[in-house]
Amino acid sequence: MISNFWYLTPPLICVFGDFSLHLETTNKNRLLLRALIDSGTHFSVGALAWFVAIKDDASVKQMISEVFLAAILSSLVDLDHFIAAGSFDIQDAVSLTKRPFLHNSSAYGTILQRTLVSRLGLLVFSSMFTHQIRDSWRRGLWFSGIDLTSYL
Numbered sequence: 001m002i003s004n005f006w007y008l009t010p011p012l013i014c015v016f017g018d019f020s021l022h023l024e025t026t027n028k029n030r031l032l033l034r035a036l037i038d039s040g041t042h043f044s045v046g047a048l049a050w051f052v053a054i055k056d057d058a059s060v061k062q063m064i065s066e067v068f069l070a071a072i073l074s075s076l077v078d079l080d081h082f083i084a085a086g087s088f089d090i091q092d093a094v095s096l097t098k099r100p101f102l103h104n105s106s107a108y109g110t111i112l113q114r115t116l117v118s119r120l121g122l123l124v125f126s127s128m129f130t131h132q133i134r135d136s137w138r139r140g141l142w143f144s145g146i147d148l149t150s151y152l
Contacts, residue, residue, distance in 0.1 A: 046074020
């Protein structure tokens with residue numbers, strides 16, 4: 001019974017993280033808090049999704065390093081907001097008029113296709129795709145050339 005609990009944790013963390021994002025965002029400190037909550041949620045979901053995938057197939061040392069890498073990759077996707085804004089200012093990063101490049105869902109099919117036989121490739125795909133799916137609950141998926149889908 002307890003092993004089934006792990007399958008529920010990523011969606012539960014998504015719900016909790018998204019609920020926490022409904023804080024007031026009237027000043028930069030609140031924007032920073034929202035960004036930290038969002039990144040922390042992506043970090044946690046990426047880690048737990050990869051943990052669920054490998055929990056029966058990895059040594060403890062391998063599990064710790066891979067889960068940590070998956071968590072880092074899941075949260076680093078949002079750095080593209082700062083790159084696209086050309087600024088480290090949080091207000092600029094959250095005020096973009098279009099989705100930044102790492103939020104293009106089309107790219108993840110290519111990553112999966114080219115790395116299907118690689119464990120590291122699957123880890124990268126899992127980390128980045130969990131970020132895409134979580135963001136799609138609020139904004140839909142973005143496929144370059146097709147535009148946005150509706151919210152999932």
